[in-house]
Amino acid sequence: MGEMFDCTLNKTDQPMSRDALIAAMQNADVLVPTVTDRIDAEMIGAAGQQLGLIANFGAGTEHIDLAAAAKRKIIVTNTPGVFTDDTADIAMAGIIGVPRRIREGTALVRRGEWTGWAPSGLLGRKLGGKVLGIVGMGRIGQAVAHRAHAFGLEIAYHNRKRLPEAVEKMFGARYVEHLDDLVAEADIVTLHSPLTDATRNMLDTPRFALMKPGASVINTARGELIDQEALIDALYSGHLAGAGLDVYPDEPCVDERLLKHPNVMTLPHIGSATAEGREASGEKVIANIRFWVDGHRPPDQVLEALIAAQ
Numbered sequence: 001m002g003e004m005f006d007c008t009l010n011k012t013d014q015p016m017s018r019d020a021l022i023a024a025m026q027n028a029d030v031l032v033p034t035v036t037d038r039i040d041a042e043m044i045g046a047a048g049q050q051l052g053l054i055a056n057f058g059a060g061t062e063h064i065d066l067a068a069a070a071k072r073k074i075i076v077t078n079t080p081g082v083f084t085d086d087t088a089d090i091a092m093a094g095i096i097g098v099p100r101r102i103r104e105g106t107a108l109v110r111r112g113e114w115t116g117w118a119p120s121g122l123l124g125r126k127l128g129g130k131v132l133g134i135v136g137m138g139r140i141g142q143a144v145a146h147r148a149h150a151f152g153l154e155i156a157y158h159n160r161k162r163l164p165e166a167v168e169k170m171f172g173a174r175y176v177e178h179l180d181d182l183v184a185e186a187d188i189v190t191l192h193s194p195l196t197d198a199t200r201n202m203l204d205t206p207r208f209a210l211m212k213p214g215a216s217v218i219n220t221a222r223g224e225l226i227d228q229e230a231l232i233d234a235l236y237s238g239h240l241a242g243a244g245l246d247v248y249p250d251e252p253c254v255d256e257r258l259l260k261h262p263n264v265m266t267l268p269h270i271g272s273a274t275a276e277g278r279e280a281s282g283e284k285v286i287a288n289i290r291f292w293v294d295g296h297r298p299p300d301q302v303l304e305a306l307i308a309a310q
Helices: 018-027 041-045 066-071 084-097 102-110 139-150 165-171 179-185 205-210 228-236 256-260 275-293 303-309
Strands: 053-055 075-077 131-135 154-158 173-175 188-191 215-219 240-245 264-266
Touching: 018 041, 041 066, 053 275, 066 075, 075 275, 084 102, 084 139, 084 188, 084 215, 084 240, 084 264, 102 264, 131 139, 131 179, 139 154, 139 165, 154 179, 165 173, 179 205, 205 228, 228 240, 228 256, 256 264
Parallel strands: 053 075, 131 154, 131 188, 154 173, 188 215, 215 240, 240 264
Antiparallel strands: none
């Protein structure tokens, strides 16, 4: 990027402050934010007239006010697809690790308290024959289904729209129209939905109550998809066996009760954290900028922004 454009770079992993972002938006033609940069309507309104492109580094765009950008005729792009396999791999780590109580076993060994193999030591649950409920069957959800099928899991999914029958057959997946029905039958529920007003707190107290005793929840999408207090209550009551979490509603803060629970795998939002994925995302950002600079529509323009403008 530095070779092609006149760039001002944040060369650290520390997020820029709101004031620093506003200052950048007042002077730059292109802003390249990440998921930790909240770009709201007020900030977009304060941007300079020359700002014409917000080229997001990452697929999710819920941290950007797309409607405000559309009103200012600022194009928003993202980098879809590059983190699909990486995030699906992390989801599978939870799908395997929580039922098998991997965190508990690791902690036992590290404390020096493991006394050797025992007939009833750390008994978990096998995966084969269990029902995996996938909420959100986009790229990542389908990649998870592909992996989970090889482990003998029965795949059921809920999505805004049902997939074509040929796609369902390819993944061995069964469509469940209502989310309540899916969570009620699933042994493991894994979330792969975008964060919207409709999906915020989609797993709440009533839905946790519908889940089977001993079921597990995996979330590698967005922390706000789960009502965290309801999750903690379900875990500590013993209704849920455990959870695998890579995202949280108040990142980087993680509730102490989640950290203390013996069977909650807590990861630091590393679903996309591979060198290959981050490099590919950067290449997409540069491609989007080059198309825009050349006067063409960027290949990864976010269509929601176009819809909001209509």
